[in-house]
Structures are given as C-alpha cells and as structure tokens.
Amino acid sequence: MNNRGTNLDTVRQYNLSRILGLVHREGAVSRSTLTRETGLNRSTVAALVTELAALKLVVEAEPDVNRGVGRPSPVVHPHPDCVAFAVNPEQDAISVGVVRMNGQVVNRVRHELDAPLGVDETVRVTAQIIADLRATLAPDAVVAGVGVAVPGLVRSGDGLVRLAPHLGWVDEPFASLLTDATGCPARAANDASLGALAEHTFGAGRGVDDLVYLNGGASGIGGGVIVNGAPLGGVAGYAGEFGHNLVTAPDGPGKPSTGGSLEDEVNRGRLLDLLELRSADPAQFEEALLSSTSPGLRTEAVRQLGILSIALRNAINVLNPELVVLGGFLASLHAFDPELLESLVAEQTLAASYESVQIVRAQLGADLLLIGAAQLAFEQLIDDPARLGLALA
Known part of the structure; x- marks a missing residue:
C-alpha cells in the first residue's frame, strides 16, 4: 500500500488520518517532516493541521530556533486534552x-x-x-x-x-x-x-517489523505477533495463545520430562507464594523477586526459566522474529537471570534463526x-x- 497522500479532495479523510497517525506515533513532528512523509505540499499540510487543531486533536508549538539551519518549522504535538x-x-x-x-x-x-x-x-x-x-x-x-x-x-x-x-x-x-x-x-x-501492538508502536519494538511478544500476568501467559509490521490476528483474532501450548517441564535446565501448558508451568502464583505475597503490582513483584535470598525461590525461578526457554525456542524456530519482547512477570523473570535464559534458548534454537534475534524486556513497564x-x-x-x-x- 502506498502511504503517500494526495491533494485530491476525495482523499481528504485519508490525508487527515495519515497526518494524525504520524503525530500519534512520533509524539512531536515538524510540519516539514509531515510534508516530506506524506508527499503533500506545505499549504495543504498547514490546512490539514489547522483542521486537526480545531478538533482539539493536535496543537502546534514554536520550533527551537537554536537547532538546525534554515527556516524553522512549527512542531505538531498530540493535543493533551x-x-x-x-x-x-x-x-x-x-x-x-x-x-x-x-x-x-x-x-x-x-x-x-x-x-x-x-x-x-x-x-x-x-x-x-x-x-x-x-x-x-x-x-x-x-x-x-x-x-x-x-x-x-x-x-x-x-x-x-x-x-x-x-x-x-x-x-x-x-x-x-x-x-x-x-x-x-x-x-x-x-x-x-x-501489548505487542504497544511495544511495536512506542516501546522496544519501534522500527522492528517482525517480533514476538509474550506477556505474563495474574491470569496466565498470552502472546502477540507482529509480522511485516502488522499484527498477526488469525481468522478470528485468536492468534498468539502461547500460554496454552504444551511444554516439557525439565527436572533442571536442559533435562526435559513431560509437563503441562506453558502458563501452568511458568506461573506467577507459584512465585508469589514463595515470596509470601498475596498480590503485588508489577513493580512490587519485581522488587521482591530480585531482592529475595530464598533458596526455594531461586530453585523455582530457575525451573521456570528453563521451561520458558523451550517456549521461546519454539517461537523463534517457527516465526523467525528479529525481536522477542517479554512483558509482565516474564520481564521480571528474565531480569532474575538473563544470561541463563539466553544461554538456554541459544542451546536449543536453530543456529540460523537464533543469530538474528534478540530477547529483551518490554520498555513500557507497568503501563504497557x-x-x-x-x-x-x-x-x-x-x-x-x-x-x-x-x-x-
């Protein structure tokens, strides 16, 4: 699809949408950048920005005259209201x-x-x-x-x-x-x-066209996939249910035996029990996990990292993403021992697929x-x- 706008009145809606989408994703865009990205002339962009401003969707600010050369261009921001x-x-x-x-x-x-x-x-x-x-x-x-x-x-x-x-x-x-x-x-x-869409738009996945996102929450583990820059939804929107995939539960790292689903085996509730917490928001959970000195907690966290590595191996081998993003309590589990997780994934994944992928935590944190x-x-x-x-x- 060609993303460049036109001057035809019949596509005014498209031009408004294109400009508002750029401002939404970038947060602050100069008029000159909008002109370049849309292919519209400066007067058309100015008129469209004025219309969006009247709708209280964007606001314009004076440019920083101390930066750059040439005539400064007004900067368009999302309207704070x-x-x-x-x-x-x-x-x-x-x-x-x-x-x-x-x-x-x-x-x-x-x-x-x-x-x-x-x-x-x-x-x-x-x-x-x-x-x-x-x-x-x-x-x-x-x-x-x-x-x-x-x-x-x-x-x-x-x-x-x-x-x-x-x-x-x-x-x-x-x-x-x-x-x-x-x-x-x-x-x-x-x-x-x-979560995958948010990280792709504003977080760790900005500029990445192929990524897998796994989220761990109180209700289990789910996932999202971005392929060629677009969400992979499936025929009815149910794609990405990694948590319901069967995994082999290792007795220790690299020692597989038959187990249940991913979300049964990699489970926030088990970790909360060992931390002696009934509930915790994401920041509280991570602080408790990383500061714990309990041998039992470490054993369980290492066990869960071993199982998570199997799920990541499967996702990487099947989907060949550039990025794997871990959110929710999975991000905290990754932070517990990132070297262990990455070494286990590397051992099990096809070398050609692993060499082009990175495993990172979500950037948007608790707000994701x-x-x-x-x-x-x-x-x-x-x-x-x-x-x-x-x-x-």
Whole structure:
C-alpha cells in the first residue's frame, strides 16, 4: 500500500488520518517532516493541521530556533486534552487509565479484588472508575473511547469475549455492555496482542517489523505477533495463545520430562507464594523477586526459566522474529537471570534463526497493557478524524 497522500479532495479523510497517525506515533513532528512523509505540499499540510487543531486533536508549538539551519518549522504535538480510557480486568485487580495519544498514561486506578468478578459487576465497577476519572478531565476534553485489554480470547469482529478462563467469562459482550454503561464507544481485544501492538508502536519494538511478544500476568501467559509490521490476528483474532501450548517441564535446565501448558508451568502464583505475597503490582513483584535470598525461590525461578526457554525456542524456530519482547512477570523473570535464559534458548534454537534475534524486556513497564488498550480507541479516531467534527457540529 502506498502511504503517500494526495491533494485530491476525495482523499481528504485519508490525508487527515495519515497526518494524525504520524503525530500519534512520533509524539512531536515538524510540519516539514509531515510534508516530506506524506508527499503533500506545505499549504495543504498547514490546512490539514489547522483542521486537526480545531478538533482539539493536535496543537502546534514554536520550533527551537537554536537547532538546525534554515527556516524553522512549527512542531505538531498530540493535543493533551485528547485522551482514551484504557481498561485491564484481571484476576486480582481492575486497572483503568487515562492515556494520551502519544502513549502517555496520565492517570491510573488499580482496584484490587479478592477474587475475579462476574461481567456485570466488572462493568459496574469499571464504569464508576471511568466516571470518576472523567470528572478530573478538562470540561472540553476529547474522549476517543474506551479500550479493553482482556486476558482471554476476544473475537475480532465484534469484541465478544469468547473465553477468559481465569475470569470465568464465556461468550460475554463486555465491550458492548461497557459502551452502554459509560456512553463511550468501547472496544476489546486480547491483552497480549495489545501489548505487542504497544511495544511495536512506542516501546522496544519501534522500527522492528517482525517480533514476538509474550506477556505474563495474574491470569496466565498470552502472546502477540507482529509480522511485516502488522499484527498477526488469525481468522478470528485468536492468534498468539502461547500460554496454552504444551511444554516439557525439565527436572533442571536442559533435562526435559513431560509437563503441562506453558502458563501452568511458568506461573506467577507459584512465585508469589514463595515470596509470601498475596498480590503485588508489577513493580512490587519485581522488587521482591530480585531482592529475595530464598533458596526455594531461586530453585523455582530457575525451573521456570528453563521451561520458558523451550517456549521461546519454539517461537523463534517457527516465526523467525528479529525481536522477542517479554512483558509482565516474564520481564521480571528474565531480569532474575538473563544470561541463563539466553544461554538456554541459544542451546536449543536453530543456529540460523537464533543469530538474528534478540530477547529483551518490554520498555513500557507497568503501563504497557493500558497503552495497548488505548490504541483500540485511538485507531478509530485516527482512521476518520473528520467524523469527530461531524459529531461536534
């Protein structure tokens, strides 16, 4: 697909979308860069930026006159009052954030739970948190919508949660119910697939066209795949369920025996038990894991790294990615002994495939799934910015 814009009035929507998408991904783009990237002339770019600014989607700032040579070009930024609400329901908490277009999480609430809630109660709690957060926004803030990162299978066509086993949800229209409860358009997708999208757009995977992302959370392990720069969703959006792959559970590194699924064997709950914690947010979990001196904890962490290495070997051999990104508690497990994990993967992976891959932790940290969820809302806005103008008219 040719990504260059044109001056034809019939593709004005495309040109607005192209410019807003560039500003969204880059965070700050000079008009001269927008002109170069879109192929449009300067006056057309200026008119389109003015239109986006009137919709409160972008703002312009004066350039730094001390940098560069020649006539300085105004810099276009995402408007700070254009936001999306992002939701991540988990076994132990419901997290809701306010996210700006450049992936900046400006507010977040973690509502801790003793046990997973049913869909109706999750909708009620989430809608109340969104209402409370909305009250903190500017009166004329632009809300793109609500994005939901679900730990389970989400049908891409309509956002139906087909199965979220750790939440006890089966065939639940969570996004539709949340739309009704909040008055904001809500969309849902698998959490790890959104994590892959977030890291590809704003994190470790920027500029990388082929990557595999594995996320470890309270509800298990999921994954997302970017191929040739685009998400790999499968026919209905269920691709990337690495956590349900069967693995061999080693008695020790390199000593395989028959085991269960990846998420059964590489399990955050087991590590929390050994850390004597009931629950912990990602930062607290990593601090506890890396500071522990418990021999039992080390034995279990090494065992889990051995099993994780088998899953990574399989992913690398099958998909031949440039990058493997580990998020959630898998990033903390990697940090526990990165040399061990990488040596185990290297021992088992085809040499030709391993020589071109890097294994890294996610860069977006605890905000990763909220940033990914917000992408769902911003995608619709970016696809048709002019629609906002019609809604406001």
